[in-house]
Amino acid sequence: MRALSFSRALALAAIVLGLLFALLSTTANHALMDFVIRLASLAIFATSLNLLAGYGGMVSFGHGMFYGFGAYFFALTMQRAGVSIPVAIVASILGSALLAAIVGVICVRLKEIYFSFVTLAFQMLIHATILAAMPLTGGDQGLRGGVPRPPFLGLNLSNQKQLCMFSAFLLIVCLFAMHHVVSSPFGATLRMTRDNADRAAYLGIAVDRVRLKAFIIAAVFASIGGLLQALFVSGAYPDFAYWTVSGEGIFVIMLGGTTTFLGPLLGSVLMLLLNDFVSRFTEYHGLALGSVILVVALGLRKGVGDFVVDWLSARSEADASERTKTTEAAS
Amino acid sequence: MDLDSLFSCFASTSCVITQTTSGFIIGMLLFLVAVGLTLIFGILKVVNFSHGVFYMIGAYLALTVYQTTGSFPLALLAGGFGAALVGLAIERAFMSRIYGANPLMQILVCYALILIFDDLARLIWGGDFRSMGMPDVFQVPPVFIFGGVAPPYYIFVIAVAAAIAIVLALVIARTRFGKIVRAAAHNPAMVSALGINTVAIYALVFAAGCLLAGLAGALAAPVRTVSPGMGFSILIESFIVTVIGGMGSIAGALVGALLIGMLRTFGALGFPLFNEGLMYIFMVMVLVIRPSGLFGKEAA
Amino acid sequence: MTAALEIRDLQKSFGGVRATNNVSLTFEAGSLAAVIGPNGAGKSTFFNLISGALRPDYGTVRVEGRDIVGLSRAEIVKLGIARAFQVASLFSTFTVGDSLLAAVTSGLDQSERMLSRFPPPQASSRAEEVADMLGLTSKWRTKSSTLSHGDQKLLDIAIALVREPRVLLLDEPTAGMGPDERWRMIEKVREMWTRQKITVVFIEHDMDIVFAVAPRICVLCYGEIIADGTPDEIRANARVIEAYLGTPNAEAPP
Numbered sequence: 060m061r062a063l064s065f066s067r068a069l070a071l072a073a074i075v076l077g078l079l080f081a082l083l084s085t086t087a088n089h090a091l092m093d094f095v096i097r098l099a100s101l102a103i104f105a106t107s108l109n110l111l112a113g114y115g116g117m118v119s120f121g122h123g124m125f126y127g128f129g130a131y132f133f134a135l136t137m138q139r140a141g142v143s144i145p146v147a148i149v150a151s152i153l154g155s156a157l158l159a160a161i162v163g164v165i166c167v168r169l170k171e172i173y174f175s176f177v178t179l180a181f182q183m184l185i186h187a188t189i190l191a192a193m194p195l196t197g198g199d200q201g202l203r204g205g206v207p208r209p210p211f212l213g214l215n216l217s218n219q220k221q222l223c224m225f226s227a228f229l230l231i232v233c234l235f236a237m238h239h240v241v242s243s244p245f246g247a248t249l250r251m252t253r254d255n256a257d258r259a260a261y262l263g264i265a266v267d268r269v270r271l272k273a274f275i276i277a278a279v280f281a282s283i284g285g286l287l288q289a290l291f292v293s294g295a296y297p298d299f300a301y302w303t304v305s306g307e308g309i310f311v312i313m314l315g316g317t318t319t320f321l322g323p324l325l326g327s328v329l330m331l332l333l334n335d336f337v338s339r340f341t342e343y344h345g346l347a348l349g350s351v352i353l354v355v356a357l358g359l360r361k362g363v364g365d366f367v368v369d370w371l372s373a374r375s376e377a378d379a380s381e382r383t384k385t386t387e388a389a390s
Numbered sequence: 391m392d393l394d395s396l397f398s399c400f401a402s403t404s405c406v407i408t409q410t411t412s413g414f415i416i417g418m419l420l421f422l423v424a425v426g427l428t429l430i431f432g433i434l435k436v437v438n439f440s441h442g443v444f445y446m447i448g449a450y451l452a453l454t455v456y457q458t459t460g461s462f463p464l465a466l467l468a469g470g471f472g473a474a475l476v477g478l479a480i481e482r483a484f485m486s487r488i489y490g491a492n493p494l495m496q497i498l499v500c501y502a503l504i505l506i507f508d509d510l511a512r513l514i515w516g517g518d519f520r521s522m523g524m525p526d527v528f529q530v531p532p533v534f535i536f537g538g539v540a541p542p543y544y545i546f547v548i549a550v551a552a553a554i555a556i557v558l559a560l561v562i563a564r565t566r567f568g569k570i571v572r573a574a575a576h577n578p579a580m581v582s583a584l585g586i587n588t589v590a591i592y593a594l595v596f597a598a599g600c601l602l603a604g605l606a607g608a609l610a611a612p613v614r615t616v617s618p619g620m621g622f623s624i625l626i627e628s629f630i631v632t633v634i635g636g637m638g639s640i641a642g643a644l645v646g647a648l649l650i651g652m653l654r655t656f657g658a659l660g661f662p663l664f665n666e667g668l669m670y671i672f673m674v675m676v677l678v679i680r681p682s683g684l685f686g687k688e689a690a
Numbered sequence: 691m692t693a694a695l696e697i698r699d700l701q702k703s704f705g706g707v708r709a710t711n712n713v714s715l716t717f718e719a720g721s722l723a724a725v726i727g728p729n730g731a732g733k734s735t736f737f738n739l740i741s742g743a744l745r746p747d748y749g750t751v752r753v754e755g756r757d758i759v760g761l762s763r764a765e766i767v768k769l770g771i772a773r774a775f776q777v778a779s780l781f782s783t784f785t786v787g788d789s790l791l792a793a794v795t796s797g798l799d800q801s802e803r804m805l806s807r808f809p810p811p812q813a814s815s816r817a818e819e820v821a822d823m824l825g826l827t828s829k830w831r832t833k834s835s836t837l838s839h840g841d842q843k844l845l846d847i848a849i850a851l852v853r854e855p856r857v858l859l860l861d862e863p864t865a866g867m868g869p870d871e872r873w874r875m876i877e878k879v880r881e882m883w884t885r886q887k888i889t890v891v892f893i894e895h896d897m898d899i900v901f902a903v904a905p906r907i908c909v910l911c912y913g914e915i916i917a918d919g920t921p922d923e924i925r926a927n928a929r930v931i932e933a934y935l936g937t938p939n940a941e942a943p944p
């Protein structure tokens with residue numbers, strides 16, 4: 060799939076936002092608004108995981124720690140510091156970048172599966188810390204009392220419609236930012252370290268530093284996904300930092316496809332639909348979801364987005380050979 | 391932090407003995423789970439993130455069998471071999487398809503298995519915490535060693551696990567099967583070229599790992615609460631054990647497990663609120679100083 | 691003038707195996723030399739020591755007068771040493787063009803920039819020049835992993851060359867090729883050497899090629915340099931004949 064040009068993508072994003080706005084001003088469909096907000100949160104998180112795992116080859120099984128951390132850090136900042144929402148967002152970004160730098164320094168040197176489970180261990184450490192730091196976080200009850208949402212720049216996020224528009228906007232901003240990262244020289248360097256770290260080192264690339272940077276960037280975006288969730292539910296719960304968040308993220312990027320930038324977005328849509336569908340029919344959510352995962356992972360072996368890409372490239376190749384045939388015939 | 395009680399414990403033999411026995415039982419149970427994990431990784435080259443599932447299955451089966459028959463030996467056998475059978479089925483149906491696959495796929499399949507089995511346990515045994523109770527044979531007064539308390543059941547568990555460790559080491563070091571397994575870990579292509587059925591070896595090793603985890607679950611059932619999520623916490627701890635000991639090393643699993651066991655019991659005295667955190671800090675220290683673990687060969 | 695590459699008393703052992711034993715060699719700037727030797731003689735190890743993949747047990751390696759022992763691979767690259775590998779070492783998901791562009795970018799101190807777009811405009815002329823020189827232009831959009839074996843070896847060299855090294859080490863550029871393809875490959879290497887005016891050291895098994903192409907030949911055997919000189923000198927060297935053909939008188943074919 061040829062990448063969209065920047066201006067076209069921008070136009071497309073503006074249209075999507077405009078349509079959403081128009082839709083929301085005619086109907087106030089709560090299910091739709093909830094869906095958009097949850098989608099924004101999950102898609103930002105999943106895309107950031109794909110930046111790390113798909114582009115960087117670092118399959119983190121603990122990426123959810125930054126999602127949970129972002130949610131708690133943001134909610135706590137709002138509750139305790141009484142700052143405005145943008146300030147708290149910036150603070151959460153800085154906080155998660157710092158956490159990622161510390162965890163990353165230890166993890167990025169590790170290879171493949173070692174990396175996966177050491178990140179998982181760190182996730183469990185964060186989770187355990189949240190449970191233990193009862194006075195601050197409310198322990199296993201979660202952080203309650205609501206997250207204050209004072210209006211800023213004319214936006215009132217306690218109004219669900221405005222929160223929905225804000226989420227959609229934030230999602231688009233984050234997607235553009237992450238896309239910029241992966242299509243920059245840094246993105247190319249990151250992919251080089253993924254494909255062949257040894258060779259990259261022979262080209263003078265400081266592999267671990269590149270990996271650490273990617274780790275921090277991905278963590279920052281994951282925390283944005285988390286804080287959006289905290290805004291949505293007006294609180295933060297230990298489940299946000301539980302390992303299942305990471306597992307779900309991995310399933311989402313696998314479902315949508317890791318070879319395209321927008322695969323995780325597609326995966327997030329499918330995942331949310333699947334979740335809603337499953338919970339309508341059974342209380343044994345894990346049983347149903349797990350079975351679907353097994354079918355997708357072992358049956359399809361690649362994501363839905365990957366199928367689309369393969370199909371498109373097969374078609375364009377067919378087109379190309381068609382064209383050469385006709386030109387040959389003409390000459 | 392409560393360093394005073396830690397130091398005052400070190401000052402009395404009885405306290406040290408009591409804590410050490412508890413450390414041993416935690417460590418030995420952990421060893422049984424971790425050694426399976428490390429064997430499976432060493433030979434099959436997959437990290438079985440769903441290993442905790444078999445620990446849980448072992449515990450539940452032991453509980454059910456004990457409560458219906460009243461026989462503890464039967465419960466142990468049911469836990470171990472039940473988990474091994476389930477493991478064998480899973481290896482054939484799912485795991486065998488992800489050998490050599492990318493980590494993403496491996497993690498995903500294991501994630502699915504955990505979701506499925508945790509829910510199955512909930513479906514079959516209900517979602518609440520269950521407890522099996524101490525078998526009658528062990529309901530005798532504890533043994534006192536230099537004034538320290540050592541419950542008989544603890545001694546039994548430690549003895550069983552130690553016996554398993556010895557048998558395992560002998561099987562791997564001395565038998566033909568052990569030789570084949572070591573060769574398969576080193577060079578699978580060579581082993582299958584020699585006409586040895588690597589598929590069967592892989593299935594056996596996986597099932598053996600599950601057997602040990604199931605047995606650990608069964609042994610833990612009398613002293614721990616049994617619940618659907620119990621597999622995951624032991625999984626994380628056994629990962630930490632293998633990271634500390636070095637992936638693929640049996641001796642490493644033993645030493646790592648005992649270190650974690652001691653850290654947990656003595657840590658509980660000195661750092662009651664941050665006991666779990668100590669374990670992670672210890673892991674990080676090992677990773678920084680020796681990334682391949684205390685007994686690991688190649689660099690991680 | 692200091693030599694491009696000056697190696698003194700280089701030693702490296704793996705356990706009991708002495709892979710490099712007291713090797714001293716000097717390569718003048720702009721020279722072309724071949725390293726030959728039987729399998730397992732320590733040729734790849736020799737390159738690994740120079741390029742910083744391995745640390746020597748003893749000895750010095752100077753690049754234009756600067757000692758590089760103990761420097762990281764990245765620092766050694768910055769001093770102008772590049773290498774290609776016995777088994778082509780590529781970026782499998784990159785196209786030929788992107789591999790070269792990315793390799794150039796990695797030398798532009800831009801490789802970690804996040805706000806510009808890849809490829810940076812300055813990268814394309816060098817990448818295209820090298821692709822053209824090695825005959826890879828028609829494969830520009832082909833994915834590395836789907837290239838033919840020969841093209842993979844060429845791309846491997848191109849990736850090394852694109853960074854404008856002053857010393858280029860080629861580990862068996864013709865490995866795994868048929869006779870005709872070997873000659874074509876080595877012609878490209880020679881042409882590249884003449885045009886780039888850099889120091890090229892290559893490892894080669896095919897004697898016909900070595901004697902035809904290399905003005906200077908170094909023979910490595912069990913980690914030691916047993917001969918070093920022009921093709922004529924090497925042909926006449928008794929130790930070389932012994933190393934390759936066994937005892938000179940008894941077993942040499944008539």
Ligand SMILES: Nc1ncnc2c1ncn2[C@@H]1O[C@H](COP(=O)(O)OP(=O)(O)OP(=O)(O)O)[C@@H](O)[C@H]1O
Nearest residue numbers: 704707709727728729730731732733734735736776
């Ligand atoms: N990393 C290593 N660890 C242990 N031994 C090594 C290592 N690298 C090379 N050796 C040993 O050093 C010796 C020289 O190996 P090297 O690869 O340098 O030979 P070579 O001349 O390149 O051979 P070939 O013609 O087959 O490429 C061999 O005996 C090899 O087994």
Ligand SMILES: [Mg+2]
Nearest residue numbers: 733734735776
């Ligand atoms: Mg070699």
